[in-house]
Amino acid sequence: MLFQVRHPFAIPALVIVGALLVSACTGAAQPGSSTSPSAQGAPVAGGTVTIPIGADPTLNPWSPNAFVESLFINRAIFEGLTKPGKDLAPAPDLAESWNTAADGLSWTFKLRSGVKWSDGNAFSADDVAFTFNDIVLKPDLGAQNRASYAAVKSVTVVDPNTVRFDLSRKFAALPSFLAYNSGILPKHILSSNPLTTASFNKGVPVSTGPFKVEKYTSGQSVSLVRNDNYFGPKPYLEKVVFTVVPDPNTQIAQALAGDVTIMILDNKAAVDRVKTANGLAVVSRPLVQYYWLALNQTDTRFTDVRVRQAFVHAIDRQAIIKSVESGYGSIANSPITPALAAYYDPSLASKYPYDQAKAKDLLAQAGWTPGPDGVLQKNGQPFKFTMDVGQRGVLEPVNALIQQDLKKVGVIAELNTMEWNAYIQKDVVRREYTATVNWWTYPSDPDVFPYYHSSAAGKGFNIPGYQDPKLDDLLVQGQSASDLDARKAVYKQLQAYTSETLPYLFLWYPQEIDVISTSLNGVPELGLRDAMHYLGEWWLAKK
Template sequence: MKKLARTGLLIVASLGVLSACAYGSEDSSGDDGNSSGETVEDSGEEAEEGSGGQSGGKVSIPIVADPTFNPWHPNAYAESNVVNRVLFSGLTKPGEDLVPSPSLAESWETSEDELEWTFQVREDVLWHDGETFDSEDVSYTFNEIVLNEELGANGASFFGDVEEVVADDEFTVTFKLSNPVAALPAYLGFNSEILPEHIFNGEDPWDLSSFNKDNAVGTGPFKMSTYTSGQSVVLERNEDYFGDTALLDEVEYKVLADSNTHVAQILSGELSIFSLEDTASIERIEQQDGVDVYPRETTQFYWLSLNQEHEKYQEPLVRQAITHAINRENIIDTVLQGYGTIADHGISPALEEYYRDDVETLAYDPDEASLL
């Protein structure tokens, strides 16, 4: 097996691009039907005090391909994850500092030997078709789909130590493990949404196109409204959602494969928000009235992997010399337009609870690299 040493290079910042006309009612455009570029103040009823927003309106967000409405489907890639996270719900979800917090599960505990995790699931959850969610949905999703090696479910590798999932009663479910997995609640909150047993039972989960490519039924804060392949997915607010009801009336995901089209449509007001990865057009976007750019630190890294099967890379001083020889700040300034941070160790500043800045750093120093 190859031994690899990683030399940290950069932590990339995520750039959220938001149109000022992102939120508002259908008539928030000018009389000619074009976006006015102004924030609409009367786009809906006042939200409840402390909610931090108004109810009503919709947003348009780009995705690069047609989604698959099944989080476990082998073809459910990034464009599917974005949609599925609001159509469906997992047992947990990422909370503050990414610590798992309740979602479909209200609470959980582990046995003394850490080989069993027992989850108490909510009793007030309805599927979008009105059927009641219960522990059978959880056990079915895992036993029949995730743990079925023949199916090759997307993300199944996270659950390799799960032997079976048992529905103890209507609202209690236990994961039985072959080895302790302290991170199980975290895994259950990452693209691990639960599917409806009453629809999938007896069906091939990958061939059920009436669900995966048409009319998905979830438990999330939004539900299916319309889907036109190659064009868009429109979700509407789920009024029966078990959590806080969404403020937006609708979310539209527009299928736009070309990132240049994302830029053009945010500038024209046809898109409301998207994440910008290529900073080549950042100046043009920042100069546009009614469009704002919000940098956010992420956990995305760039690094060099040095194959330590080669003797020269087994020497720590050689690896340190390589780091000293790379002008990482210049890469950030020129390639990333300033939107990045030097990665001095394996935890991003975005994870504030776990990040430390008192570690030894290896600054750009060609002379020191030569000496080493």
């Protein structure tokens, strides 16, 4: 079967927006409606767009150090075989078409002809094979997102414009996964350089997108200019500058001063203040995202599911949504978000009500009893542990609220606040943590294999290190099923199972709030990071 623009399991954008409105109504009171800039005549060329990011990026989509801030720029300069379409279905990018074999054990991608790298060298199937065979599929390199491709055995060059992905099992969602954080890298530049030490990652990389890096000043900014070797239409914008601004409140102040063109509003309490500012619009975007609390499974206190269930009952998640998200969100009890309306199971929404008595009962069943100071203890040891807190977005106030709630049931969580990059290295890369709060944003597909399968524990995205053969089997079944009804059935089971076993402690499903200059046009109705794939279509109205 040939796939060009649509994907058999894609969820239409309007359905996703509707699902988010429903979730808002059934959770916290629905926030007021958003406004968005309207198109202002025909596109015009020129101008500079400024976007704040929270930390220095790593300019390589496969680097294990390429986290949140890196996504903006990497999606703007590196192209994948596919990209998220404006309806969230996988759309052509470096590949113009694709098809799967009758047995489902291979996918063949036909590449665009005439594509060049920003340094003028020709792009070919060799670059695709190199990216996957020499980087992604090499376990010792620890490539970011490697677990997404656990079903891929190898990539074969069929001819200069054709590649074949050979699989160990059916992988129906491959085109969707190739659209996310899976940029192709230049073989002629990186064939002799290790992934994590290439000067490429913190300098001026070679890429294929409509923009290329002009200058990278650590701690200050990354500037992009038009890529004259780009195969597609010339971008309207002359320049795009990503400024490094760690403090969300400083980002807001800059936006109000007119120094920001577009940004994600991490501090949603500022929505009303920003809405009333001249020249700015506030837009609510659907997200396939959820926040979680990970409890390291090497700590035997957390291997007891009753403890994990007790923690969820002990945490007032609705209060968190109200406090840090200003009501923009809904309680999460599984990894499948309401945005994936065809798969989401709404019956789980009320599974873990805020109930301190229930939390205390479960902890007692697990052998934890109050000590003389009220702190729970077991075998003479108090229930105390450290929660690492990354200085990013809402994480600091969220951790403080969780700390307060756990203390009410006799559990002491001591907070260790860290600079974001140091936190990523310690908790995410090296896994040197006991408990931590973070979030996942993933493709518009319910396949969560990279975040939950046992093979992803360690260097992969399975942050808690949770390993469960039954869950592994469900994850493989979901990847292998090619029929929509069969996939829906598998992922309904997976939601029920993960909500019971809690590999992660699910907190809430957020919405993205973007602040946009009313002079900016051409931004698709996607999350801002996904919208970076369409940076060549953005344009600024003349003032």
